[in-house]
Amino acid sequence: MPELVVIAEQLLAPVPGGTGRYTAELLRALPAAAPDGWTVSSVVARHADVEAARVDGVAGPRVLPLPPRALVAAWQLGLPWWPGGDAVHAPTPLAPAKAPRGRTLSVTVHDTVPWTHPETLTPRGVSWHRAMIARAAAKANALVTPTQAVADDLATRVEITAQTHVIGHGPTHFPDAVDIDVPEHYVLAIGTLEPRKGIDVLIDAMSRFDGPPLLLAGQPGWGGLDPLEMARARGLPDGRVRVLGRLSDAELAGVLRRASVLAVPSLAEGFGLPLLEAMAAGVPVVHSNAPALVEVSGAAGVSVPRGDAAALAVALQDVLASPARTADLVERGRERAGHFSWRAAAEAIWAIHH
Numbered sequence: 001m002p003e004l005v006v007i008a009e010q011l012l013a014p015v016p017g018g019t020g021r022y023t024a025e026l027l028r029a030l031p032a033a034a035p036d037g038w039t040v041s042s043v044v045a046r047h048a049d050v051e052a053a054r055v056d057g058v059a060g061p062r063v064l065p066l067p068p069r070a071l072v073a074a075w076q077l078g079l080p081w082w083p084g085g086d087a088v089h090a091p092t093p094l095a096p097a098k099a100p101r102g103r104t105l106s107v108t109v110h111d112t113v114p115w116t117h118p119e120t121l122t123p124r125g126v127s128w129h130r131a132m133i134a135r136a137a138a139k140a141n142a143l144v145t146p147t148q149a150v151a152d153d154l155a156t157r158v159e160i161t162a163q164t165h166v167i168g169h170g171p172t173h174f175p176d177a178v179d180i181d182v183p184e185h186y187v188l189a190i191g192t193l194e195p196r197k198g199i200d201v202l203i204d205a206m207s208r209f210d211g212p213p214l215l216l217a218g219q220p221g222w223g224g225l226d227p228l229e230m231a232r233a234r235g236l237p238d239g240r241v242r243v244l245g246r247l248s249d250a251e252l253a254g255v256l257r258r259a260s261v262l263a264v265p266s267l268a269e270g271f272g273l274p275l276l277e278a279m280a281a282g283v284p285v286v287h288s289n290a291p292a293l294v295e296v297s298g299a300a301g302v303s304v305p306r307g308d309a310a311a312l313a314v315a316l317q318d319v320l321a322s323p324a325r326t327a328d329l330v331e332r333g334r335e336r337a338g339h340f341s342w343r344a345a346a347e348a349i350w351a352i353h354h
Contacts, residue, residue, distance in 0.1 A: 001039055004030065004353060005085030008042035008061050009068065010092050011053040015221050017192045018273050019110055022146075022169060023091040027055040029170070029346035035354045043083045045071040076132065087353035089144075093132035098139040104353045106165075107136040108144040111270030111292070112153045113196060120196035120267065134158040142352045146271035149291035165352060168296070169271050170342035171280035174253035180244075185212040187316060188259035188283075190252070190274035191266075193243075194221035198265030198288060200230055203241060204309035205265070207234035209317050214263075217255055219246035257281045261319045261326075264293060267306055272296050276340055279333030284326050286315045300336035301329065 006027055010020045030040045041059035044050055045068040053061040064071060064083060071094075074081055078097040082088070088096065090107045099105035114121060114129040121129070137143055137160040144167050145151040151164050187206070191197050193216065206214050216227055231241040247255065256262070262278035264287035272293045278285050285301035287293045294303055302319065304311040319325055 001037055002087070003039045003041055003085040004034075004087045004089060004350075005062075005083055006030070006040065006042045006058075007044075007083065007088065007090045007092075007094060008053045008055075009044050009071070009094055012044055012047055012050065012068075015192055015219055017221070018271070019092050021172065021273060022108070022110070024055060025170065025172060025342050026089075026091060026345060026349065027058050028173070029342035030349065031057040033343060033346040033350055035350055038350075038354065041085065072128075076128065078135070089349055089353070090136075093129060093136055095132070095136060095140065097135065099141060104141045106142040106144055106349065106352045107140045107162075108146075109133050109136065109150065109154060109270075110146060111150055111268060112157055113268050113270075115157045116153070117196050117268045120194065137162055144349070144352075147292040147295045149295050150270045153291075165348060167345050167348040168340050169273050169276065170340045170345055171337055172249070172273070172277050173342070174256075174277075175250045177254035177257060178248070178250040179254045179258075180247075180251050182215060182255060182258060183213055185260045185320075186258075187212060187214045187261055187263055187320075188217065188255065188278075189214065189263050189265070190217045190256070190277075192218050192221035193225045193227065195225065196267045198267050198307070199225060199227055201307055201309050201312060202263050202265045203227060203230045203234055203236070205263075205312035205316060206231075206240065207236050208310065208313035211317065211320055212260060213239060214241045215244055215255065215259075216242070217244045217247050217252060253281075256283060259283050261286055261316060263312070263316065264288065264301075265304075265306075265312055266290055266293065269293050275301065276337055280337035282330045282334055284319050284329035285333060286312065286319060288312075296340075298336045298339075300332040 010023045042061040044061045087104045095107045114126045118126045137158045140162045143162045143164045288306040289303045302315045
């Protein structure tokens with residue numbers, strides 16, 4: 001029976017982030033979309049506990065005999081080590097060098113940040129991602145990008161011989177919402193707290209008008225950002241910015257559905273899943289004009305120039321103060337979100353390998 005193996009290592013990362021969400025949601029969707037006779041399994045490096053990588057309906061995770069750093073090094077060095085299966089999908093650039101004869105390898109490249117905004121990553125991260133993405137572009141059977149914006153930009157960065165497929169994400173399948181203690185009205189931002197997310201610009205924007213508090217849902221990432229210190233530096237009173245940290249999916253669902261507006265001020269994104277999640281939940285969105293966000297939004301959100309705190313403040317105030325504007329954005333956002341699904345993403349992945 002032919003088998004598609006998905007590398008699920010990102011689910012065990014200290015900060016899984018958006019690529020972890022992508023890995024989990026795609027794994028959940030693949031079995032239901034599988035062609036007749038095919039099975040789906042997952043593999044991870046050797047960890048003390050792999051329970052977080054377990055996904056209902058997917059066999060595994062099978063544990064490879066190398067710890068994470070050794071696995072990263074082995075594949076970075078190009079060692080011809082295949083993790084099993086007739087086909088492999090790598091949801092991140094952590095992937096084998098190439099597929100053995102008669103088998104297929106697809107690799108998802110989420111963004112071109114290592115080239116466009118290298119200052120928002122560690123030097124080691126920039127070097128690793130550039131090298132692994134370039135190799136996948138040359139030796140994988142297929143590259144997957146979440147937006148045409150990423151595909152177009154990537155083509156200017158590396159030589160691509162693999163066939164490129166633009167396969168969007170879908171709205172997250174959240175469990176029943178669990179409410180936590182939040183204000184009646186608030187601006188929400190979702191994502192790992194790291195430099196490219198534009199949190200400094202958002203806090204600057206919040207300091208330019210009196211309004212509801214800003215809630216940040218996401219765990220700290222690279223860069224050592226301290227949103228509360230940023231808020232104090234901008235003269236914001238205590239409580240105007242609140243860091244919620246990493247939330248469970250049920251808590252995130254509750255916080256998202258009650259938000260007055262979602263702010264996505266990122267300097268760079270490959271897709272911008274929180275934007276799509278907010279639209280599906282009926283929450284208006286104000287986002288930067290990063291190309292991928294503009295593409296996914298499809299004019300169903302309010303776009304402002306990247307890094308422009310003044311424009312972001314004006315846009316947020318406009319949405320917060322206008323029920324008619326909010327209602328229009330909610331209607332258009334829900335319609336736009338209906339164009340995306342994890343089932344469609346899974347079917348497109350299967351089409352590469354089957």
